[in-house]
Amino acid sequence: MKFYPVQFEPIFKQRIWGGEKLKTLLHKPITSNSTGESWELSAVEGDVSVVSRGEWKGKSLTALIDQWPNEILGTAVHDRFGKQFPLLFKYLDAREDLSIQVHPNDALAKKRHHSFGKTEMWYVVQADRDARIIVGFKEDSNATHYLENLKNKTLLSILDTVKVKSGDAFFLETGTVHAIGAGLVVAEIQQTSDITYRIYDFDRVDAHGKTRELHVDLALDAINYNKVETKKEYTKNTNESNVIVDCPYFTTNIIPLDGAISISKSGESFTVYMCVEGSFEIECNDSKLHYIKGDTVLIPAAMNSFILNGKASILEIYIS
Structure with a gap:
């Protein structure tokens, strides 16, 4: 399959x-x-x-x-x-x-x-x-x-x-x-x-x-009444996964994509990409699939390697 x-x-x-x-x-x-x-x-x-x-x-x-x-x-x-x-x-x-x-x-x-x-x-x-x-x-x-x-x-x-x-x-x-x-x-x-x-x-x-x-x-008993810090500061290194949030429920990175990068996954978690700016392609199985701003795509965990190619800002989400 x-x-x-x-x-x-x-x-x-x-x-x-x-x-x-x-x-x-x-x-x-x-x-x-x-x-x-x-x-x-x-x-x-x-x-x-x-x-x-x-x-x-x-x-x-x-x-x-x-x-x-x-x-x-x-x-x-x-x-x-x-x-x-x-x-x-x-x-x-x-x-x-x-x-x-x-x-x-x-x-x-x-x-x-x-x-x-x-x-x-x-x-x-x-x-x-x-x-x-x-x-x-x-x-x-x-x-x-x-x-x-x-x-x-x-x-x-x-x-x-x-x-x-x-x-x-x-x-x-x-x-x-x-x-x-x-x-x-x-x-x-x-x-x-x-x-x-x-x-x-x-x-x-x-x-x-x-x-x-x-x-x-x-x-009433769901509210945290203490002051909290919610804003996340993060790096934006091009063609890298930059961590925004890493919590027990999910990890969210941002990838400022400019060109092509190879992605390798362990098979332990699915990955989701949300294109928040620009456009990109996923190259896998001898095919290219195109995505634009506003698109969301699920990468099954069984997809261990593929290529991201384009000029885009992409949120990368998985569970670690």
């Missing part, structure tokens, strides 16, 4: 805060002006990715894993997670501010939702002038102080706001209160989980005049 780089049909999510940049910037075939998310690679129940081209076109990610668990996931990932695909990959377009929210850790998510927790990271693909994010508290806080400010609608006064630009990266451990601000397109890598506790939504209403559900009580 010859394994090859696998691309999937994006799964689009309409959001009250979404826009059109997934089409204009990342070439996604969206048809609305309020598309907030493109789920690039997902095994979330009800939103499982389907192969878009090649021999396996029309097959689901879970079907591939079920048939070839070690070859798709990798031996170490299969040993650790069974046949579960442990990560979720997205692009987000925030025309407006997202809600202020928090994600539970593994223990709390398993107890309440029979799910993984949601450790995640953001890589800023594009940022409008003065765009910002909310990440954690300005100073160490506590539940009482937090609830008082939430009640008085002064929550923003105690949360940390950070101006961002293209290429910035942030690592959000579970428990970190956060929100992506208006004017940002972000690549998001996270554990396979769709558990979000929304704690404040700026009193917005939808087209029917209804506010979105909040999860204030559920969030």
